[in-house]
Amino acid sequence: MKNILWAGILATSTVWAGAEYVPGEIIVKLKDQSSLKSVGLRGQKLNVDIGNFAILKVDQKSSVEATIEKLNNLPDIEYAEPNYIYHAIGTKELAQTTDPDFSKLWGLVNTGNNEPSGSRGNSSPRGIAGADINASQAWTLTKGDRNIKIAVIDTGVDYNHRDLSANIWTNQAEANGTPGVDDDGNGYIDDIHGYDFANDDGDPMDGNGHGTHCAGTIAAEHDNNYQIAGVMAEASIVGIKFLTDSGSGSTANAIRAIDYATKIGVDIMSNSWGGGGYSQALKDAIVRAEQAGIVFTAAAGNSASDNNSIPHYPSNYDVSNVISVAAHNYNDELASFSCYGSRTVHVAAPGRNILSTTPGNSTDVYSGTSMATPHVTGVIGLYLAYHGKSNPKDIRDALMSSSVYAPAYGRKTISGGRVDAYNFLTGVVTERPERPDPNAWRATSVAVFETAHPYPNGMRISQTYNVPGAKFVRVVVDEYDIEVNYDFIRIIDAQGSVIQSIDGKGQNLKTDYVDGDTVTVEFRSDNSINLWGFKITEVEYIQ
Numbered sequence: 001m002k003n004i005l006w007a008g009i010l011a012t013s014t015v016w017a018g019a020e021y022v023p024g025e026i027i028v029k030l031k032d033q034s035s036l037k038s039v040g041l042r043g044q045k046l047n048v049d050i051g052n053f054a055i056l057k058v059d060q061k062s063s064v065e066a067t068i069e070k071l072n073n074l075p076d077i078e079y080a081e082p083n084y085i086y087h088a089i090g091t092k093e094l095a096q097t098t099d100p101d102f103s104k105l106w107g108l109v110n111t112g113n114n115e116p117s118g119s120r121g122n123s124s125p126r127g128i129a130g131a132d133i134n135a136s137q138a139w140t141l142t143k144g145d146r147n148i149k150i151a152v153i154d155t156g157v158d159y160n161h162r163d164l165s166a167n168i169w170t171n172q173a174e175a176n177g178t179p180g181v182d183d184d185g186n187g188y189i190d191d192i193h194g195y196d197f198a199n200d201d202g203d204p205m206d207g208n209g210h211g212t213h214c215a216g217t218i219a220a221e222h223d224n225n226y227q228i229a230g231v232m233a234e235a236s237i238v239g240i241k242f243l244t245d246s247g248s249g250s251t252a253n254a255i256r257a258i259d260y261a262t263k264i265g266v267d268i269m270s271n272s273w274g275g276g277g278y279s280q281a282l283k284d285a286i287v288r289a290e291q292a293g294i295v296f297t298a299a300a301g302n303s304a305s306d307n308n309s310i311p312h313y314p315s316n317y318d319v320s321n322v323i324s325v326a327a328h329n330y331n332d333e334l335a336s337f338s339c340y341g342s343r344t345v346h347v348a349a350p351g352r353n354i355l356s357t358t359p360g361n362s363t364d365v366y367s368g369t370s371m372a373t374p375h376v377t378g379v380i381g382l383y384l385a386y387h388g389k390s391n392p393k394d395i396r397d398a399l400m401s402s403s404v405y406a407p408a409y410g411r412k413t414i415s416g417g418r419v420d421a422y423n424f425l426t427g428v429v430t431e432r433p434e435r436p437d438p439n440a441w442r443a444t445s446v447a448v449f450e451t452a453h454p455y456p457n458g459m460r461i462s463q464t465y466n467v468p469g470a471k472f473v474r475v476v477v478d479e480y481d482i483e484v485n486y487d488f489i490r491i492i493d494a495q496g497s498v499i500q501s502i503d504g505k506g507q508n509l510k511t512d513y514v515d516g517d518t519v520t521v522e523f524r525s526d527n528s529i530n531l532w533g534f535k536i537t538e539v540e541y542i543q
Contacts, residue, residue, distance in 0.1 A: 019277035021082035022250050026056045026068055027281050034076035046252060047187070048259040050288045053281060055083060055252055084276025086254060088155060088210040088247040089299040090368030102229050106330045107217070107350030107375055108135035115330045118353045118365040127330035131406075131418070132350060133375055135231060138382055138421035143222065144232030145385035150218060150377060151194075151261035151269045153254070154211030155247060156204040157239030158359040159193045161212060163220040163227045168193050169236040171264075174202070186263060194239035195260055197253040207245035209358045213366050214272050215239070216357030217374035218381065227363050228355060231378025231421070232385070238266060243273060251279050254314075258285040262292050267384055270377040271298045272370030274312050283317050290321035295392045297377045299369035300326045300339040307341035309506050316344055321392035323380075323399065326409070327351025327372040328418050333408045338369055340412035342512050346400055348409045348418040349375040379421045386425050399424055405432035411499060411512050436472045436513055441540045443476070451533030455482075455525055462522040463536075470517040470541040477502070477509040480534035482525070489534055492520040505531075510540065517541075 028043070030036070030052040036043050046053035058067050064082060071080035102108075104116040112129035115122050149169060159168040174192045177183025181190075188195050190202030206212045215237050222233035240261055242253040254273075261269050262285075269289060286296055298315035300307060307316055307324070315324035324345045327335040329352040334340060338351065351372030358364040380395060402424040403417030410416040416432050423430060449463040467473050475491065482489065482503055489502040493514040500512040521536065 019082070020085045020275060021064075022085060024058045024064065025083035025250075025252075026058060026064060026071065026080050027053060027083050027251055027279075028056060028071060028080045029053050029078040029281060029284070031076050031078055039074060039076045046255065048256055048285070049263060050255070050259055050285050053255070079280050081279055081281060082251075082277070084251040084279055086243070086249050086251070086273045086275045088208070088243055088273050088370060089302050090210055090213070090272060090366050090370030101227075101355070104355050105228060107132055107354055108229070108231065110330050115353050116355045116365050118367060123329040123331050123352055128332040131328070131330060131332035133231065133379055134420045134422045138379075138425055141422070141425050142382055142386040144219065144234040144381055146234045146236050148232070148268075148381045148384050149236045149238060149264075149266045150381055151238045151240050151266040152211055152215045152218070153240045153242060153257045153261065153269055153271050154214055154273065155208035155243040155245065156196065156206035156211045156241035157194070157215045157237060158206045158212045158357070159204070159239055161216075161357050161359065162361050163224070163357050164212070164215055164237065166221045166224070167219040167230075167232075167235050167237050169238045188260065194241070196241040197256045197260070198241050198244045198249060204239035204241040206239070206241070206359050208243070208247055209364065210243070210247060210272070210366075210370065211239065211241065212359050213356045213364065214270060214370060214374040216363075217354065217371065218270065218378040220357055228357065231375060232381045235381050238264065249273070251276065251282055255281055255285045258289060262289045262294060266294060267389070268295045268297065268377055268380055270374055271296065271314060272368070272373045274299060274301050274315060276313060278311065278313060282314060283319065286314060286317055286319050286322060290319050290392060293389065293392060294321060295323065295380055295395055296321045297323045297325060297373050297380065299373045300324045300341070300345045302337045302368050303339055304337050305339055306500070306502070307339050307344040309502060309509050310504055311344070312339055320396065323347070323376060323396050325349055325369060325373045325376045326413055327367075327369045328408065332406055332418070334412055335367070337367070342411055343414065345413045346396060347376065347403050347415050348372065348413055376419055379419055379424060382421055383424055398427065401429045402427070404430060436542050440542045441474075442542070443538055443540050445537060446539050448535065448537050449521065450535040451523060453533050454530040455533040457525060457527040457530065459523060459525040462520055464518060464520045465539050466518045467539065467541040468517055469543050472513045472515060472542045473517060473519045474513040474540050475511045475519060475521055475536055476538040476540060477506075477511065478535045478537055479507050480509065481505045481532035482534060483529045483531055486528060487525040487531070488523070490522045490524070492522060494518040
């Protein structure tokens with residue numbers, strides 16, 4: 001499935017070249033006492049509680065870019081930005097069977113030979129037993145609680161699915177009220193099981209399958225002798241649809257979806273979607289959820305890229321309730337498609353060849369960080385059922401410190417580990433190798449190392465830096481613009497292991513660190529496109 005990313009570093013809400021957005025639409029945030037009329041603009045007010053927002057339509061003869069620049073200079077407007085388009089993050093694969101089969105849920109209990117085969121086969125003939133979320137042990141403490149309300153913000157949810165119906169949230173005021181009337185006065189008509197912001201109605205039925213698959217991983221019913229089991233046996237799933245049946249949706253509708261989930265008081269928002277550029281409006285909506293004590297789990301992305309250098313949204317927003325989730329396979333390795341980030345992705349969870357519910361009382365096998373995210377959502381649901389309401393940042397910190405360290409994730413996630421539900425519930429802090437103190441880095445200037453601008457075909461250059469006595473060393477790349485997927489800057493440790501490969505475009509990139517006092521930077525180009533290249537003048541170290 002298509003995953004839209006901007007190939008560079010996004011510093012402000014006005015930097016968005018290359019991101020997909022709704023043609024001719026701009027989101028503006030007006031200052032509190034202002035209105036479209038007072039500033040001489042025409043548009044549609046966005047009915048949300050997080051601020052004074054509106055959507056403007058730009059004439060086809062006008063430039064969206066130029067209009068945004070003008071709007072951002074008006075005193076009554078806080079900011080203007082494109083109405084970005086987001087996509088569901090995950091790929092559908094054909095399951096071999098739809099029979100009831102708990103034994104194929106390797107993400108819950110990995111026996112080493114129980115991965116369901118998707119259309120691309122298995123990860124390998126045998127997996128690593130125990131490389132799972134440790135669900136069976138966690139279930140000795142709790143299997144969930146229907147008082148835990150979880151918003152699946154996605155393509156909707158099949159609330160009639162036999163494996164989900166017992167765990168679907170019901171708005172009793174609307175269910176027992178008059179059709180076509182806002183019986184509970186929350187501003188939404190007939191929102192019995194959630195709301196559909198893609199079609200502006202109270203029916204969040206899933207016509208795609210992605211949202212239902214995520215919901216099943218979170219909370220498919222247990223012990224009903226029908227198909228699968230979720231991480232939670234009991235929960236209240238709210239279907240909030242903002243992605244259409246084709247799997248895409250806009251910033252405006254994402255904001256409305258998050259605002260609705262905040263308004264109805266969910267405990268967790270599960271977000272298996274991404275794309276577009278940095279949106280201040282979307283971040284504002286997430287911050288309001290944070291202020292309401294709501295956890296926001298988010299898929300890290302499926303482009304196999306480093307989110308430190310190529311941001312992925314919404315998972316990259318630096319808000320304390322956001323938990324960015326990478327995907328691992330049943331071999332205890334980062335899935336080949338998964339995005340990662342030593343400073344931007346928090347944990348890994350099962351995400352390749354995951355069997356779960358799909359519309360029409362069926363099941364199917366999907367892969368993606370979309371599938372990893374609901375595993376984490378369900379684990380956090382268990383935590384809330386066992387411990388009660390907690391601060392989102394404390395939950396995130398405990399989730400990371402209790403994760404199981406493995407080399408595959410050590411330099412790919414902040415925690416260096418994969419989620420373990422039992423450790424998380426019992427407050428276990430797992431051991432992991434020493435990692436650099438982020439406040440202890442010191443900078444030192446070095447001789448300039450750079451390519452020609454532009455660089456030639458077939459270039460092979462390297463430079464080794466040694467800082468005597470250093471425990472950790474990393475390089476600061478002043479600027480880089482190199483061909484994506486073909487030309488690479490590689491960071492190599494003293495043993496010759498490649499720690500990081502960098503491509504794309506950016507500035508002031510701090511690379512991943514190497515252990516010890518020596519780091520080598522190597523650049524290789526192929527024989528096709530020649531871009532600007534790179535320049536390095538500084539190394540950082542910790543002694």
